[in-house]
Amino acid sequence: MKKLVKVLSVLFVLGFSQSIVAGAETAVWTDKTSYSDITSQYAELAENVPVFSEELRVSSDVLKSPYQLPAATIANLTTTELAEVVLAYPYLSDIYAYNSLQEGLEAIRKTYLPLDLLLKRTDAPVGLLEVYQSASQELGTKKARRFNMKLELLEVILAQKELSGERDEITAVYSQVLDNKDPGIYGESLTSYLDALAEQKITPYASDTTTTVKTPKGSNVSVIKYGSDLTDAKKTEINNSMAKNYPKASRLTSATKLFNCHSYAWYSSNTSTNKYWMNDPAKYMSDGSYKKQTGFKSGQKLLWADKSHSGIISMVYQGPPAPGNNAMSMVKVKSKWGQAGVYEHAGNYSPYTNNLGTAWQ
Structure with a gap:
C-alpha cells in the first residue's frame, strides 16, 4: 500500500x-x-x-x-x-x-x-x-x-x-x-x-422556529435561528476531520451551526454577528439583487450548480485550467462548510460533489 x-x-x-x-x-x-x-x-x-x-x-x-x-x-x-x-x-x-x-x-x-x-x-x-x-x-x-x-x-x-x-x-x-x-x-x-x-417525512418531529432576513432589494428570505450551538467536543471532532481530509483548505473559523454557507455568502460574512442558517438563497438572485456574471472576479458570490453550496470569491488565478480541471479551479473561495467552519479553498477543492458554479454580483 x-x-x-x-x-x-x-x-x-x-x-x-x-x-x-x-x-x-x-x-x-x-x-x-x-x-x-x-x-x-x-x-x-x-x-x-x-x-x-x-x-x-x-x-x-x-x-x-x-x-x-x-x-x-x-x-x-x-x-x-x-x-x-x-x-x-x-x-x-x-x-x-x-x-x-x-x-x-x-x-x-x-x-x-x-x-x-x-x-x-x-x-x-x-x-x-x-x-x-x-x-x-x-x-x-x-x-x-x-x-x-x-x-x-x-x-x-x-x-x-x-x-x-x-x-x-x-x-x-x-x-x-x-x-x-x-x-x-x-x-x-x-x-x-x-x-x-x-x-424524510418518516416520522413527525418538532420543527425549528424560523424568521426572515431581507435581500438588498427588500425581499424576505426565510432563515433559522438556532438557540444553541454545537458542543465544544463536536466542534473539535469536525475541525479535526476536515483538517485531515482537506489539508490544502485553510480554516478561518471553528465549526458552528449558527450560520451556514448561503447565509455567510449572501446575507453576511461577519462571522461574529451572523446567527442565521439559510437553506435557500434563490430570492437574492430572482429579485434582481444580484445578477449573473460571465466571468470570475474577486468579491463575487459563487453558487454551485446544484445549489448545495455558496461562497465568496477571494482570488482569481491567471491562465487556463490545468488538464482535467474546470473553471472552478481558477478561483479561491471563502465559504462556510455546513456545520463545519469557514474555509478558504480552491473552487474545486471542498466537500461538495458538484464542482461547477456561477458567479453573481
Missing part, C-alpha cells in the same frame, strides 16, 4: 490529469480483495492524504477516488463488514458540510458506491445495528469524554427509509444508546436520528 501512496504522490507532483490518476487507483481493488485488506488500505490512505502544490489545484474528487470500491469487491463482504468499511471512509464526515446531515448523506450516497449498496441489502438493519451497538460500548469508558462521530454517522444511516421494516427495533436500540450519552458532549446531536427521520 505504501507503494500506491508513493505512486499517487508522484503523479500529483507531475501534474497528471485526474483521469490518469484515477486509472492508476482502480487497480488496487479486485474481487479477491479481503475486508482486512480494504480497511488497512483505507487507514493508510487516510494517513497519507496527498498535499500537492497550489499551482496544480487538483480537484478534491481525486482525494476520494482511491476509496471507491467496485461492485465485485463489495459483493464479497458481509453486511457487517461493509458497514465497517463505509464508516472507515474518511469523507463520510462530509455530511457535516451540507444544510442537514440527511442532505449530506444523500449527496455522498450518489458518489460512494459502498454506501449505496449497503442500504440496498435486505439485512442492512442487522449489520448496522451490530456495528452501532459495538460503537456505543465506548460510552461507558474513559473515551466517553470525546464526541463519538461514528455514533452520529450511524444514527443518520439507520434513519434511512430502506431500513423502515425494522424501524421499531432500531428506534428501541437508539433510545437505549441515547440514555448513555452525555448531553454536555453531544448537545443537539442527541436528536440526529430523529432529525433524519423527520426530514
